Amino acid sequence: MNRSIITGQRLAAIFLLGCVLFNYPLIALFNKPGEIVDIPLLYFYLFGAWALLIGLMALAIERRKE
Amino acid sequence: MLQGWVIASVSFAYLGVLFGIAYFGDKRADAGRSVIANPTIYALSLAVYCTTWTFYGSVGRAATTGIGFLPIYLGPTLMAGLWWYVMLKIIRISKANRITSIADFISSRYGKSQSLGGLVTIIAVVGIVPYISLQLKAVSNSFIILLNYPGIVMPAKAGAQPLLQDSALYIAMILAAFTILFGTRHLDATERHEGMVAAIAFESLVKLLAFLAVGIFVTFGIYNGFGDIFDRAELVPKLKALMTVADSGASYGSWWSLTFLSMLSIMFLPRQFQIAVVENVNERHLARAIWLFPLYLILINIFVLPIAVGGMLHFPDGSVDADTFVLTLPMVERQEALALFVFIGGLSAATGMVIVETIALSTMVCNDLVMPVLLRWKALRLHEEQDLSWLLLSIRRWAIAAILLLGYIYFRAAGEAYALVGIGLISFAAVAQFAPAIFGGIYWKGGTRQGAIAGLTAGFAVWTYTLLLPSFAKSGWLSLDFIKEGLFGVTLLKPQQLFGLAGLDEISHSLFWSMLANIGCYVAVSLRRRPDVVETSQGTLFVDVFRHTEGAGRSRFWRGSAQVQDLLPLIGRFLGPERAREAFLAYARRHGQTSIEQLQANADLVHFAETLLAGAIGGASARVMVASVVKEEPLGIDEVMNILDEASQVRAYSRQLEQKSRELEAATAELRAANERLKELDRMKDDFMSTVTHELRTPLTSIRAFSEILLEDPKTNLANRKKFLAIIVKETERLTRLINQVLDMAKIESGNAEWHTAEIDLHEVIEESVAATSSLFGDKRLSLDMALEGGVPKVMADRDRLIQVMLNLLSNAVKFCEADRGRVAVKLSAGGDAVRVDVEDNGPGISEQDQRTIFEKFRQVGDTMTAKPQGTGLGLPISRQIIEHFGGRLWVESSPGQGATFSFTLPLNREGDTRHEERTEK
Numbered sequence: 001m002n003r004s005i006i007t008g009q010r011l012a013a014i015f016l017l018g019c020v021l022f023n024y025p026l027i028a029l030f031n032k033p034g035e036i037v038d039i040p041l042l043y044f045y046l047f048g049a050w051a052l053l054i055g056l057m058a059l060a061i062e063r064r065k066e
Numbered sequence: 067m068l069q070g071w072v073i074a075s076v077s078f079a080y081l082g083v084l085f086g087i088a089y090f091g092d093k094r095a096d097a098g099r100s101v102i103a104n105p106t107i108y109a110l111s112l113a114v115y116c117t118t119w120t121f122y123g124s125v126g127r128a129a130t131t132g133i134g135f136l137p138i139y140l141g142p143t144l145m146a147g148l149w150w151y152v153m154l155k156i157i158r159i160s161k162a163n164r165i166t167s168i169a170d171f172i173s174s175r176y177g178k179s180q181s182l183g184g185l186v187t188i189i190a191v192v193g194i195v196p197y198i199s200l201q202l203k204a205v206s207n208s209f210i211i212l213l214n215y216p217g218i219v220m221p222a223k224a225g226a227q228p229l230l231q232d233s234a235l236y237i238a239m240i241l242a243a244f245t246i247l248f249g250t251r252h253l254d255a256t257e258r259h260e261g262m263v264a265a266i267a268f269e270s271l272v273k274l275l276a277f278l279a280v281g282i283f284v285t286f287g288i289y290n291g292f293g294d295i296f297d298r299a300e301l302v303p304k305l306k307a308l309m310t311v312a313d314s315g316a317s318y319g320s321w322w323s324l325t326f327l328s329m330l331s332i333m334f335l336p337r338q339f340q341i342a343v344v345e346n347v348n349e350r351h352l353a354r355a356i357w358l359f360p361l362y363l364i365l366i367n368i369f370v371l372p373i374a375v376g377g378m379l380h381f382p383d384g385s386v387d388a389d390t391f392v393l394t395l396p397m398v399e400r401q402e403a404l405a406l407f408v409f410i411g412g413l414s415a416a417t418g419m420v421i422v423e424t425i426a427l428s429t430m431v432c433n434d435l436v437m438p439v440l441l442r443w444k445a446l447r448l449h450e451e452q453d454l455s456w457l458l459l460s461i462r463r464w465a466i467a468a469i470l471l472l473g474y475i476y477f478r479a480a481g482e483a484y485a486l487v488g489i490g491l492i493s494f495a496a497v498a499q500f501a502p503a504i505f506g507g508i509y510w511k512g513g514t515r516q517g518a519i520a521g522l523t524a525g526f527a528v529w530t531y532t533l534l535l536p537s538f539a540k541s542g543w544l545s546l547d548f549i550k551e552g553l554f555g556v557t558l559l560k561p562q563q564l565f566g567l568a569g570l571d572e573i574s575h576s577l578f579w580s581m582l583a584n585i586g587c588y589v590a591v592s593l594r595r596r597p598d599v600v601e602t603s604q605g606t607l608f609v610d611v612f613r614h615t616e617g618a619g620r621s622r623f624w625r626g627s628a629q630v631q632d633l634l635p636l637i638g639r640f641l642g643p644e645r646a647r648e649a650f651l652a653y654a655r656r657h658g659q660t661s662i663e664q665l666q667a668n669a670d671l672v673h674f675a676e677t678l679l680a681g682a683i684g685g686a687s688a689r690v691m692v693a694s695v696v697k698e699e700p701l702g703i704d705e706v707m708n709i710l711d712e713a714s715q716v717r718a719y720s721r722q723l724e725q726k727s728r729e730l731e732a733a734t735a736e737l738r739a740a741n742e743r744l745k746e747l748d749r750m751k752d753d754f755m756s757t758v759t760h761e762l763r764t765p766l767t768s769i770r771a772f773s774e775i776l777l778e779d780p781k782t783n784l785a786n787r788k789k790f791l792a793i794i795v796k797e798t799e800r801l802t803r804l805i806n807q808v809l810d811m812a813k814i815e816s817g818n819a820e821w822h823t824a825e826i827d828l829h830e831v832i833e834e835s836v837a838a839t840s841s842l843f844g845d846k847r848l849s850l851d852m853a854l855e856g857g858v859p860k861v862m863a864d865r866d867r868l869i870q871v872m873l874n875l876l877s878n879a880v881k882f883c884e885a886d887r888g889r890v891a892v893k894l895s896a897g898g899d900a901v902r903v904d905v906e907d908n909g910p911g912i913s914e915q916d917q918r919t920i921f922e923k924f925r926q927v928g929d930t931m932t933a934k935p936q937g938t939g940l941g942l943p944i945s946r947q948i949i950e951h952f953g954g955r956l957w958v959e960s961s962p963g964q965g966a967t968f969s970f971t972l973p974l975n976r977e978g979d980t981r982h983e984e985r986t987e988k
Contacts, residue, residue: 008150011356015147022140022325024318031310038293040309042133043371046140050364053143057357064353 010060014053021049070213073409080410081244084265084417088248091264102263103347105354111263111341112359113270115142115332116366117197117419118204119490121273121412122389124367128374129388132308137321138490139367141328143360152333153342154352155508159611160343164681168339168500169430172522174685175507175608176515177600183434183686185519186500189526190336191427191469192534193496198423198473199480200489201416202241206234206477208393208412212405218394220387238474241420242467249425250462259425263345266422269414274366276411277392281369283404284376284395292372299375302382308375316569323574327491330498336426337419344426420470428465433684436461441687455642458682480541491573492533498577499525502585506592511605514592521588525580532561532576628667628696633675636695640682649678672696750922761804765797807940814947821951825860826868828894828901828972835872836892842880848888858896861972863952871948871956874941875905875968882909882966900954900971908965917958921946945970 020026030045037044094101102108120138127135145152156171165171169190173183210221210233248262289295299305311317332338346352377391386394393412396404437458480489502525503518538544553559562572564579597605630650638646650662653674657665665671672692679688772790776782782790813819832854843850879890893904912920921942942956949956953973960966 011147011150015144018140018144018147022137022144023322027311027321028318033306033310035296038291038296040296042310043296046133046136047364047368050140050143050360053147054357054360054364057147057360061353061356 007060007064011057014056014060017056018049018053021053022046073209073212073406076406076410077413080413081240081417084268085244085247087268088261088265091261092251092259093261095260100260100347102260102267102345103351105351106358107264107267108346108351109355109358109362110267110270111345112338112355113274113362113366114266114337114341114418114422115335116270116273116363116415117490118201118412118415119197120366121277121415122204122208122392123490124370125374125377125391126387126389128308128370129378129391131311133311133371134321134324135370136367137324138328139363141325141330142332143363144325145329145332146356146360149352149356152505152508154349155611156333156504157343157346157349157352159508159608161346161349162607162611163685164677166344166433166681166684167426167430168334168336168504169434170680170684170686171339171343172500172503172507172518173434174680175604176503176513176518177598177604178686178689179515179519180434180438180686180690182515182519182522183430183684184438185522185526187427187430187434189496189499189522190430191472192526193493193529194336194423194427195469195472196476196480196489196537197493198420198469199475199477201420202234202238202473202477204389205237205413205416206232207390208409209233209237211390211393212397212409215397215402215405216400218386218398220385220390232478234477235474238470241417242424242470244417245421245424245466245470246463248421249428249466250459258345258347260345260347262421262425263341266341266418269418270362272414273411273418274362276407276414277366278369279404280392280396280408280411281373283399283401285369285372288376288380288395288399289372295372295375295379298379302379305375305378308371316571320571320574323570323577324491327494327498327573327577330501331494334497334500334504335423335494336430336497337422340422340426340429420473424466424469427469428462431465431469432458432461433682433687436465437683437687438690441690453642454639455682458640479543480537489537492537495529495533495573495576495580496526499529499580499584502581502588506588507605508608508611511602511609512592512597513588513605514595514597514601516594517588517590517592520591521584521586524587525584528564528580528583529576532564532579533572536561536572628672630662630665630667630671632695633667633671633692634662636691637675637678640679640691646678667696758804758808762801765800769794769797769801807944811940811944811947814944814951821864822866823862823864823952826863826865827860828858828868828903829854831865831868832872832892832894832903835869835876838869838873839876839880842877843890846880846883846885846888848880848883848885848890851889851891853891854894855896858894858901859974861901861952861974863972864948867948867951871945871970872903872905874945878941878968879905879907879909883907884909896974899974901974902969902971904967904969906965906967911962911964912958912960912966913962917960920958921956 027042027045030042032041034041035044091101102111124135124138159165160171163174165174169183169186172186173179176182207221211219248265249259285291285295289298296309299309311321333342342352373391373395374388377386377388377395380395380398381391393405393408396408440457499522502521503513506513507518535544536549539546539549549561551557551560553561558565562575564575567575567578570578634646634650635643637649641649647662650665653671654660654662654665659665676688676692679691682688683691772794776787776790810819832852836850836852840850876890876892880888883890887908889908891904891906893902893906895902895904946956949970949972954971956968956970958966958968
């Protein structure tokens with residue numbers, strides 16, 4: 001595999017972003033009763049952030065130049 | 067319709083399909099057309115991570131902790147972001163060393179230590195067996211529940227059934243047979259099972275589709291979408307609580323520790339290592355898997371909470387175990403086909419996990435536990451056996467059967483003590499103990515064998531004390547007293563509140579203490595001494611793998627003597643003589659030899675043999691076996707350090723060398739061009755010599771001929787005498803002119819010519835030249851046009867030399883013009899900072915090719931060897947030299963048939979002149 005340095009750094013940055021998104025204190029912000037489009041707030045937030053991470057990783061991987 | 071025989075036959079049909087896929091995959095692999103050489107298949111096969119623990123257990127965990135089931139899947143998603151660095155490195159190392167299991171990896175890193183490999187194997191087996199029993203339990207339970215359709219009956223306690231009526235026993239036996247068929251069909255030097263991977267990828271697809279099917283059915287079939295389910299949940303306080311996590315430090319702490327735990331598990335569970343590293347076909351596949359695998363995880367988790375909420379709304383009294391909601395919800399809604407599909411999905415989750423996990427464990431048990439013992443056991447006389455490959459295969463088969471049997475025994479014994487998810491996390495915590503030794507091993511050269519052993523032992527011991535023993539106690543095997551009172555009644559030793567640490571859940575608690583002990587011992591013991599020779603060399607090969615893979619760096623650390631006729635039979639004993647010969651022959655061909663006999667038993671070959679053997683029996687045993695037939699001279703630690711220093715120096719030198727060789731190439735090219743030029747000049751000189759001698763000979767011949775006539779015939783009349791003497795004089799003049807020109811050229815060229823520079827009027831020069839050549843024009847009856855601009859400034863030049871140039875150009879024009887019809891025009895003009903003179907004729911013109919050469923010395927238009935040359939070939943070169951001496955330019959414009967125009971310019975100031983003087987002096 002082409003060990004492109006910039007791709008590795010992008011993925012590492014996504015990893016760090018995920019560490020922040022999935023941890024205290026950010027999840028505490030959403031850890032309360034309430035709903036967005038009929039879906040509980042925390043549930044919506046976690047899956048949204050999760051999907052965002054996967055999207056970013058796909059972008060980093062598939063758009064790299066080999 | 068869901069009678070026992072239907073369920074059983076559908077299950078067997080499914081297993082048959084799996085086997086068909088595996089068989090097809092193996093056939094294709096043998097034919098060299100791999101079906102799994104595809105990043106999507108690789109990502110799907112990685113989803114072996116999702117076992118029945120995900121399939122049934124996630125809903126169960128969601129029913130008690132709400133969103134708390136998610137960290138198990140968020141961790142791998144995060145870890146995938148680091149795979150680019152970490153996993154790629156592990157894959158590269160494993161391919162370079164033919165590593166076949168996680169035990170092999172750790173033991174290879176720390177000096178190919180057999181004891182370390184054994185320790186890792188024991189931890190893996192102890193940690194994973196409960197996990198396997200969990201799969202048996204899930205399949206057996208789901209089978210019993212489905213069997214009772216349409217009733218919803220929870221299975222009785224496992225141990226309650228008589229042994230022979232226990233479906234789990236039969237499931238274990240079938241799975242064992244199936245795994246043996248899959249995993250040990252033949253002994254592969256790389257331990258890759260392409261067919262199995264294809265089947266696992268298929269299973270991942272089946273379990274995902276089954277789970278999505280039941281999720282969609284529950285969410286949109288039973289209820290009216292997500293909104294409906296969550297609205298109903300809002301009304302039940304118990305369900306409402308599931309939508310948030312308890313807002314306390316401890317719950318965030320355990321959230322984090324579960325995420326961390328699953329990050330390590332996705333790397334170091336033996337089945338994940340097997341699929342991600344050992345079975346990896348091409349490391350490029352990893353890139354796609356980095357996002358495709360998390361995508362799989364998010365898909366299989368979307369419906370977990372809706373199913374859990376839906377189940378709890380459906381069975382509010384708690385009579386139905388939440389772990390079974392996935393199956394019982396379709397059943398209670400009378401969806402027979404869906405229920406059967408869900409059962410198959412659960413079966414695929416279980417079989418996938420059991421197959422890969424037992425294959426991985428059996429490889430470890432065989433290579434790192436059994437073989438080292440057998441090979442040391444002299445009484446077995448194994449060293450006299452010619453072919454041991456059957457032994458390896460049968461050890462693996464027995465190991466598979468034994469592991470599944472252990473799983474079954476644990477299942478019978480542990481019974482219902484724990485919910486599914488509990489057992490899974492205990493296994494996760496066990497394999498997390500490998501993390502310090504592996505991460506340390508691939509990024510830190512200082513780790514030593516004793517350090518790794520100490521860390522693993524300490525971590526494993528703490529894990530056993532804080533997680534495994536309490537789980538035994540809860541199963542009723544041990545007295546619960548030591549949990550409540552602490553060991554020997556010492557409160558500080560309570561296994562779940564060690565040293566009084568309270569407020570954490572049991573997993574986080576155990577993870578903290580075991581990691582502390584593990585990392586602490588690993589680092590502290592490693593730092594007690596410098597790594598020894600083997601540890602240093604292996605450490606370098608692992609840590610700097612991206613630098614060493616391309617070169618022959620691997621054999622640098624070996625010195626000794628060996629014989630091909632010793633190595634070949636040794637490899638043959640484990641791989642089979644035929645395969646060993648093939649491998650050696652391929653090696654010989656790669657090194658430019660045609661037969662095995664020609665091979666030199668050097669360090670490279672010894673390494674090749676050891677790596678080959680490592681693929682079959684593990685790195686540690688391979689080292690011992692190879693050492694038994696070769697004579698190795700041990701390297702001192704200083705020598706190893708020297709080699710490493712040398713290596714970096716060699717790299718620097720090779721960079722310099724490349725630089726030098728590039729420079730050399732450039733110089734060579736220049737030299738070659740110069741040489742070509744010289745050869746050309748030499749050839750031109752030869753041509754010139756022949757031209758000149760020819761020219762010299764012609765007048766000489768006539769001079770001699772007429773002189774002889776005059777000498778031998780005194781009676782020649784006066785008229786003839788005069789005529790002959792006139793010819794002799796004319797020919798002599800011609801000779802003189804020729805010789806003068808050659809000398810002139812030589813003088814100009816060598817810079818010895820005399821120049822009488824003065825201000826001169828070009829007008830005068832031209833008129834004088836025209837006057838001097840007017841007789842030539844008259845002879846051929848040519849017309850001459852003069853267009854001389856008035857008031858042209860004077861230039862600094864040598865008057866005689868300029869006349870020489872003009873005479874040359876004019877006589878050339880005359881020479882090439884046809885008699886009577888010829889026309890020559892002379893123009894003088896001033897423009898900018900130069901004066902310009904043109905001499906135009908209407909002769910035959912000069913082809914483009916000739917235009918380039920006529921200014922070169924000794925060149926004449928036309929073939930000098932056949933046609934009689936029209937001059938010496940020096941006129942134009944001399945003219946150009948003269949003009950350039952005064953800073954001007956002489957050139958020709960012409961096209962064939964259109965005549966030619968020779969032009970020159972002379973600068974008005976003297977700058978060009980001085981510049982030229984400087985240049986000629988060089």
